[in-house]
Amino acid sequence: MASKTPPPRGLANLERFDLLPALRDGVQVRYEGSIDKQGFNADWDWWLYREGREWVIFDVDGPGCIYNFVQHRYPESEEPTFRFYFDGEETPRFEIKPSEFGTKPPFVRPLADAYLGPEDNGRGPIRVVRSFVPMPYAKSCRITTDLRLKGPNKGDGGWGHVVCHSYADADGIETFTGREPYGRVLERWSRVGEDPKPAPAKPYEAAVLRGLTIAPGESVLALDERGAGCVAAILAEPEPESEPSAGGEGWLGQLWVRAAWDGHEKPDVECPAGVFFANELGYNPVGVLSHGRRADGSCYNYFPMPYWRGARIELINRGTEPVRFARWETRYSKADPDSPPYAEGQAGYFRSSAYYGPKATPGADSLIGRIEGRGHLVAGHVTAWARKPNVISCEGDVRVRIDGNATPQVESDGSESWVCYGWGFPTPPETNPSSAYDGLPDNPWSMVRLCGGDWYPFERELVFGIESGEYNNQYLRHSGVLFYYGVDGPGMVLTDELDVGNKASEGAHVYRTAGSRGYYTLESEYEDGTGRVLRDTGHETEGSSEFVVSVDPRNRGVRLRRRSDQATGRQRANVYVDGVRVKERSWYYADRNPYKRWLEDEFDIPAAYTAGKTDLAIRLEYVQEGETRAWNEFYYWVFSLV
Known part of the structure; x- marks a missing residue:
């Protein structure tokens, strides 16, 4: 894997x-x-x-x-x-x-x-x-x-x-x-409640705490491992008298789970046990494949949690009453140096x-x-x-x-x-x-x-x-x-912006069109619920538009984001990069909104068209579809996936 x-x-x-x-x-x-x-x-x-x-x-x-x-x-x-x-x-x-x-x-x-x-x-x-x-x-x-x-x-x-x-x-x-x-x-x-991952080649190791009592304000170490590995499951069996009371009280609300991988100062996971086991209110036991609480009160979390230098998991009682468990078990595997289950840099840390x-x-x-x-x-x-x-x-x-x-x-x-x-x-x-x-x-x-x-x-x-x-x-x-x-760190960086309607920006990007229907100004909102009103000037064409943008030559693909007017739906354009049409798809958005008209939609250009380049000549060729009569564009953001 x-x-x-x-x-x-x-x-x-x-x-x-x-x-x-x-x-x-x-x-x-x-x-x-x-x-x-x-x-x-x-x-x-x-x-x-x-x-x-x-x-x-x-x-x-x-x-x-x-x-x-x-x-x-x-x-x-x-x-x-x-x-x-x-x-x-x-x-x-x-x-x-x-x-x-x-x-x-x-x-x-x-x-x-x-x-x-x-x-x-x-x-x-x-x-x-x-x-x-x-x-x-x-x-x-x-x-x-x-x-x-x-x-x-x-x-x-x-x-x-x-x-x-x-x-x-x-x-x-x-x-x-x-x-x-x-x-x-x-x-x-x-088989909800059982581990959905394939059975391991060799049995998991286990750190088991039995007869565990965590006093108010106390922290207990549930796992402290060095080296590479992966936590496969965290299982909890509360004592009968520690069953959670309804409404988020009891141990599901008092106990917090804190995990830090590879010595990170900031915890990767830090949350109440109630959400860690999908039961914040605790009225009834519910669960999904990954995490939950069974009918007998026991809890499970089966998300794989890889690490490469170490793992530390703590249980912290932030309540006012002791929390008691018959058993708390952390199952994990130690990585084989010759074939680690997850390669560092190709997998993410499990985080909250x-x-x-x-x-x-x-x-x-x-x-x-x-x-x-x-x-x-x-x-x-x-x-x-x-x-x-x-x-x-x-x-x-x-x-x-x-x-x-x-x-x-x-x-x-x-x-x-x-x-x-x-x-x-x-x-x-x-x-x-x-x-x-x-x-x-x-x-x-x-x-x-x-x-x-x-x-x-x-x-x-x-x-x-x-x-x-x-x-x-x-x-x-x-x-x-x-x-x-x-x-940590982004997977893409903003490498260029084209403000359509701004002559200086258009000139810097060699922006030109064929079949122009002219410029127009729109004042409207996005669908984000903020109520923010934006006024911008853009252009529409029933032919094509062209411009040159800068990208990072180390890119693993390029993402174009466009601000457009979605008063009508089914806007479509063929995309060309340096004269070559992107065969995987056209730029197409079928929906519309005549009330909140601002839309930001995106188009991913695969690395086959962009890798190793510092500049891309983009050509967008309007394709008539349904009710639309033109391709409109107000702003472009250019992101290099790196």
């Missing part, structure tokens, strides 16, 4: 839980869903455009892989048929109805499932289908439905989302057929964001975590408290912004949709291998999402926020933590 073999993609990415620490090049996370374009809570009308008798709900160009599909609707609604088109095919390669999720191969339990929400005082019931079945594609993917998914009323059709990875190139990608061997994943997903303690941010998103460096998010944990019982407090969107992009790369239509249940939190506990929630009906609630296949890569930073209520119109206290694999 530490060799120079390219990390797996598609199904193989989900099969190899042990490869979760591997740092990946040329991968971005993408989201498409039914988000209220005006920023409120009208999260329906899930469609991009109509084509013939079908409504298109997902449309991307270039290689990638779908990892999460969710759709929710009232049972009274007419049942749609979802059709999946791959690699430009005119005939759908796969079809499925909501009633078939969980039973139609390969969309079978527990990789795919259905959930029926409660009556909930007349709001329900609601039917939710979700899938974590990997669906890779070498060239493109389009999902359609034979019904328009619209409206908030019973009988209207429904809403939902798709989460996917976008790849810079198609290396190792075999397009989905539906006949892939899913047996290994299905078998492991059926700083614990976001319970607090409210009235009128603004709660920023659960801000991560810096390079890596990928693999799990998120969020808990919320409203001021009174039975308040529907989970409608707030999760918004994830990556690498300074003003447009969220992931934005759910409510926190309950991010965790793939899709109709509030009135029936805790609920759990599946990739997501779960606990609490009391609607308030308080606590959710955990494992991103085992659809992890969120970042090259500079990741900011994870969540609204309080429908549009930050409620008073909620949030807490939470993010788990990720990462290294």
Whole structure:
């Protein structure tokens, strides 16, 4: 796993839980869903455009892989048929109805499932289908439905989302057929609470503490290792009298886990045991593949945690009562110097964001975590408290912004949709291998999402926020933590900027166009929920635009980011680098927003076109698609992946 073999993609990415620490090049996370374009809570009308008798709900160009599909609707609604088109095919390669999720191969339990929400005082019931079945594609993917998914009323059709990875190139990608061997994943997903990693070649070593009592203010060393290795599991068996009381009290809230790898002064992991074991509130035992609490009260965390010079794990009692365990066990392996399980520099450290303690941010998103460096998010944990019982407090969107992009790369239509249940939190506990929630009906609630296949890569930073209520119109206290694999230092650097409409900048970059429709000025907002209004001048063309940009010759690819006007959707352009067309994909964005019109979208140029160069001549050739009549551009940022 530490060799120079390219990390797996598609199904193989989900099969190899042990490869979760591997740092990946040329991968971005993408989201498409039914988000209220005006920023409120009208999260329906899930469609991009109509084509013939079908409504298109997902449309991307270039290689990638779908990892999460969710759709929710009232049972009274007419049942749609979802059709999946791959690699430009005119005939759908796969079809499925909501009633078939969980039973139609390969969309079978527990990789795919259905959930029926409660009556909930007349709001329900609601039917939710979700899938974590990997669906890779070498060239493109389009999902359609034979019904328009619209409206908030019973009988209207429904809403939902798709989460996917976008790849810079198609290396190792075999397009989905539906006949892939899913047996290994299905078998492991059926054994939540057991280690999902492949059995080691030789038994793990173990540091075991028995009959452990940790007094208030006391710190106990659970592991102190020198040399290279990997923590494979952390297991806890509390004494019966130490069972957590409901609401986050007891040892799940008092005990903190602190881990530092390779002598780092700043802890890599530091958080309450409740979030470390996916049970911050502790009302009910819930768990996902990676971490959780079993029905007997024992807890597990199976994330692989590699280190190269040493590992130190401490247990700290920050409460006022003693914490007692019958057994606390840390399983680990020592690295073979000739074939270490993870090569330093090719894998990230297992880390947590700083614990976001319970607090409210009235009128603004709660920023659960801000991560810096390079890596990928693999799990998120969020808990919320409203001021009174039975308040529907989970409608707030999760918004994830990556690498300074003003447009969220992931934005759910409510926190309950991010965790793939899709109709509030009135029936805790609920759990599946990739997501779960606990609490009391609607308030308080606590959710955990494992991103085992659809992890969120970042090259500079990741900011994870969540609204309080429908549009930050409620008073909620949030807490939470993010788990990720990462290294210090950025994986990309800003090497150039082109300000279209600024004559000096245009001149410095030899900017010129053909088929110009002229310049215009726009004043609008992004979809980031901040309400920030930006005024900028840009240009649109129905022909082409060209410019020269500077890059780092050591680059492992180049990322172009564009500020554009998304009043109309389906903007498309072919991209040429030094006269050579990038064959992997066109620059294409299918969605639109006529209200919050600013968009920042990105295009990855593989290293084959850029390596060793200091300057690139970029040519963007507009391709008419659907309602669009021009390619517009206001600003370009040029990042070298290094």
